[in-house]
Amino acid sequence: MDMKNFINGVWTASASNQTTDIINPGNLQDKVGTFQDSTEDDLQQAIQSAKEAKTAWRKLSGAARGQYLYKAAEILEKKADEVAEIATREMGKTLAETKGETARGVAILRYYAGEGMREEGNVIPSTDPDALMFTKRSPLGVVGVITPWNFPIAIPLWKAAPALIYGNTVVIKPASESPITFAKIAECFEEAELPAGVLNVVTGKGSLIGNGLSTHKDIDGITFTGSNAVGRTIGANALQRGAKYQLEMGGKNPVIIAKDADLEAAADATISGAFKSTGQKCTATSRVIIHQDIYEEFKQLLVEKTQKITVGDSLEKDVWMGPCASRSQLDNALSYIEKGKEEGAELLCGGKQIEDSSGYYLEPTIFDQVNNKMTIAQEEIFGPVIALMPFSTMEGALDIANDVDYGLSAAIFTTNVQHTLSFIDDMDAGLVRVNAESAGVELQAPFGGMKQSSSHSREQGKAAQEFFTDIKTVFVK
Numbered sequence: 001m002d003m004k005n006f007i008n009g010v011w012t013a014s015a016s017n018q019t020t021d022i023i024n025p026g027n028l029q030d031k032v033g034t035f036q037d038s039t040e041d042d043l044q045q046a047i048q049s050a051k052e053a054k055t056a057w058r059k060l061s062g063a064a065r066g067q068y069l070y071k072a073a074e075i076l077e078k079k080a081d082e083v084a085e086i087a088t089r090e091m092g093k094t095l096a097e098t099k100g101e102t103a104r105g106v107a108i109l110r111y112y113a114g115e116g117m118r119e120e121g122n123v124i125p126s127t128d129p130d131a132l133m134f135t136k137r138s139p140l141g142v143v144g145v146i147t148p149w150n151f152p153i154a155i156p157l158w159k160a161a162p163a164l165i166y167g168n169t170v171v172i173k174p175a176s177e178s179p180i181t182f183a184k185i186a187e188c189f190e191e192a193e194l195p196a197g198v199l200n201v202v203t204g205k206g207s208l209i210g211n212g213l214s215t216h217k218d219i220d221g222i223t224f225t226g227s228n229a230v231g232r233t234i235g236a237n238a239l240q241r242g243a244k245y246q247l248e249m250g251g252k253n254p255v256i257i258a259k260d261a262d263l264e265a266a267a268d269a270t271i272s273g274a275f276k277s278t279g280q281k282c283t284a285t286s287r288v289i290i291h292q293d294i295y296e297e298f299k300q301l302l303v304e305k306t307q308k309i310t311v312g313d314s315l316e317k318d319v320w321m322g323p324c325a326s327r328s329q330l331d332n333a334l335s336y337i338e339k340g341k342e343e344g345a346e347l348l349c350g351g352k353q354i355e356d357s358s359g360y361y362l363e364p365t366i367f368d369q370v371n372n373k374m375t376i377a378q379e380e381i382f383g384p385v386i387a388l389m390p391f392s393t394m395e396g397a398l399d400i401a402n403d404v405d406y407g408l409s410a411a412i413f414t415t416n417v418q419h420t421l422s423f424i425d426d427m428d429a430g431l432v433r434v435n436a437e438s439a440g441v442e443l444q445a446p447f448g449g450m451k452q453s454s455s456h457s458r459e460q461g462k463a464a465q466e467f468f469t470d471i472k473t474v475f476v477k
Contacts, residue, residue: 001033001086003183005042005203008049009196014038014204022180025092026313026323026359032089035179038204043171043212046200050142050169051218053197058139058167062116065165069116071192073109076102076185083153083184085315090178091149092322092359093277094314098153105153105185108443112161115465124473131477137469139167140244141220144213146206146234148226149177149325150280156182158443159223160199162464171200171219173210175226177325179203206230214238214245221245223459223467225282228452235455246467247455248448250380251282251408253438254401256423257298258394259291261413265435267301270386273411273437275309275321275364279384280329282453283409283431283439287377289397292390299368299388303349306364311354323359324383330360333383340367340376345387372403380406394419402428407450411438430454 002019004011014036024030036042057065076083083105084098093101121135143163147156156174163170174182186201202209210230214222214237221244224234231247238245255273257266273285290298314322324330330353337351350365362384370377370387377387391397401410410429414420420434430449431441441447446463448454457467 001180001183003033003035003180003203005036005038005046006183006186006190006199006201007042007046008200009190015041020176022090022177024089024359025325026315026361028358030089032086033180035176035203038202038209040208040212042204043202043209043216046171046202047142047216047218049197050171050200053195054139054141054169057169057195057198062120062165062167064116065167066113066116068189068192068194069109069113069161069165072188072194073106073113075188075191076109077106079184079188080106083181086184087152087178087181088314088322090181091152091325092314094319094322097277101151101153104443105157108154108157108161111443112165115162115165120465126475128477131475133473133475136472136474137166137465138472139469141168142218143168143170143468144216144219144222145170145172146210146213146222146224146226147172147174147182149175150277152178152181153185155225156185158460158464159225163223163468164198166465166468168221168468169198171202171213173202173204173206173213176203176205210234211237215241217241219243221467224248231455244467245455246457246459248282248459249453250406251284251449251453252286252378252380252404252406253283253409253411253429254287254289255285255411255413255438256391256397256401257288257290257294258412258414258416258419259293260415261294262415262435263294263298263301266413267298267305269411269413269437270302271305271309273439274386275306275384276439278321278324278362280325280382281439283441284382285411285438286381286386287401288386288388289391289400290388291397292392295390299348302388303366306349306366309364311361311363312357313359321364321384323361325360327360329383330362333362333381333385336376336379336381336383336385337365340370340374340385340387343374343376345370345374345376350384372400378404394422398422398426402426405452408453409433409438409449411436430458
């Protein structure tokens with residue numbers, strides 16, 4: 001598929017007349033398609049289109065806006081297999097995972113379509129007995145959306161859907177590793193007859209298009225998911241000109257395995273949290289903190305289960321883990337593996353590129369003899385690599401778990417109520433999960449991190465309203 005930009009309801013080529021190829025990371029002979037290397041002029045056209053469309057869109061009732069989302073959901077559901085296959089070919093996640101993500105995208109659209117019929121303000125008692133005072137929600141205006149490649153269906157929709165239902169128009173820059181997937185989603189909105197200019201899609205370099213969104217005077221709010229380095233730049237640009245911004249960034253997520261844990265269930269969840277999507281999730285399990293009394297037993301269990309993982313072409317039914325999403329992602333993970341060995345960690349299994357393959361395949365990797373000062377215990381790897389560390393007391397486990405710059409997600413496996421309560425209260429993470437893997441959040445629940453994982457706002461569920469709207473206090477007498 002040769003993707004064009006979607007501006008003012010029309011698919012149009014960039015003024016640059018330049019495109020970039022998308023190659024399947026699991027099969028380097030498979031060209032998925034191309035996307036536009038867009039220019040500042042292309043971005044300006046998209047923003048102007050969104051600006052011109054915002055008043056008419058805002059003045060529609062929430063129920064009317066919701067009907068467009070319901071229609072888009074129905075169309076996406078019918079195209080689920082096509083969208084899932086494109087996503088797998090673009091970024092390498094297994095077909096089972098992209099089918100699940102597409103179903104989640106449909107559910108997100110339907111959830112936010114329903115938001116158009118829910119309450120949006122409060123009546124507040126006034127000290128004046130003859131007055132009425134209440135709050136109402138107003139859309140920001142034009143919202144810029146910058147999304148990552150690792151969830152090319154769910155993340156763009158959990159940003160765009162609430163932005164739209166609350167009355168904003170949108171300019172979205174999808175990740176350059178997976179833009180065609182979102183083009184397929186934009187086609188669903190087009191078929192749903194969304195008014196021209198309400199949703200615009202511009203592809204290209206992040207340094208040009210992403211930066212341009214964050215600095216443009218007509219972008220009233222910007223929502224970003226990606227790396228901490230880019231997120232800080234986006235946030236600083238928005239802050240400098242007084243625009244609202246929302247940043248969801250990295251994680252270094254721990255799972256604590258207490259000595260009373262169900263070890264089989266804990267091992268399965270740890271492996272799923274660490275190696276599904278080839279570890280390329282901000283909520284992926286990265287550190288496994290194990291009670292010293294069960295350390296050797298649990299370590300052996302993890303290694304045995306990990307060595308049974310099938311790695312290969314994500315379109316094949318029996319494959320459990322696909323490739324890294326790109327050459328740069330593979331090289332990044334390999335560099336951390338080398339750093340771990342240099343700093344004295346012991347490689348228990350994996351750690352090598354699978355050479356006799358046609359893609360960017362890496363063995364799932366487990367390190368032992370890791371301490372919290374090591375790079376692999378502190379920095380986000382974004383690959384199939386975990387580090388094992390022992391603990392003797394729950395206080396010590398929480399100290400290890402909290403001793404990083406991030407605070408996105410964390411898990412514990414225990415049957416002890418006191419350990420559960422201590423973990424819930426004392427773990428510095430926006431998402432804490434008990435007897436469940438670190439990766440995962442339901443669409444109706446708030447999602448976001450603490451510390452350097454987030455700008456301390458929340459996405460999804462009702463919480464999305466806080467970012468995509470402003471509160472207006474009304475006094476009537």
